[in-house]
Amino acid sequence: MKSIDDKNGVIAVGEGPDMPSAPEAIVTFQECGVMVAPGRTVKAGGAGTSALEMQQNASRNSGSVDQTDARLATIMRGIHAICHDTTEEYGAPVVQLLGAEVAGLVGVAESVRKVI
Numbered sequence: 001m002k003s004i005d006d007k008n009g010v011i012a013v014g015e016g017p018d019m020p021s022a023p024e025a026i027v028t029f030q031e032c033g034v035m036v037a038p039g040r041t042v043k044a045g046g047a048g049t050s051a052l053e054m055q056q057n058a059s060r061n062s063g064s065v066d067q068t069d070a071r072l073a074t075i076m077r078g079i080h081a082i083c084h085d086t087t088e089e090y091g092a093p094v095v096q097l098l099g100a101e102v103a104g105l106v107g108v109a110e111s112v113r114k115v116i
Contacts, residue, residue, distance in 0.1 A: 015039035017046060026097060040100040041079055048075035 012035040015021055020039040021029070029036050052071055056062050063071075083099030086106070092098045 010034050012037065015042060017043040036097055038097040038100045040097075040104055041083060044079045044100075045072070045076055048072055048079075 013029055014037040017039050082103045086103040087099035090102055
């Protein structure tokens with residue numbers, strides 16, 4: 001296991017939505033105790049922002065920056081809670097990457113099941 005000294009001051013890594021870290025990098029981050037916000041959660045935040053924008057455009061109602069920020073914060077807390085709860089359910093606490101991937105797959109599977 002790598003030591004805390006191997007972190008070079010890094011406490012967290014936030015992946016870009018289309019530029020995820022290599023699996024080997026994720027392992028290294030985890031071994032060093034560096035928190036990782038996976039690209040899937042970043043994409044979900046972007047989708048939340050787009051949804052808020054479309055809603056405001058459709059209703060011809062522009063909320064204040066503070067209102068929009070508060071709504072986005074609520075969306076992101078919900079995404080984090082889903083990832084956290086999923087990691088707990090599947091036996092890998094604190095591994096948000098697993099939670100994001102599994103929650104995404106479960107969501108798709110449930111959607112498909114509703115259609116069939």
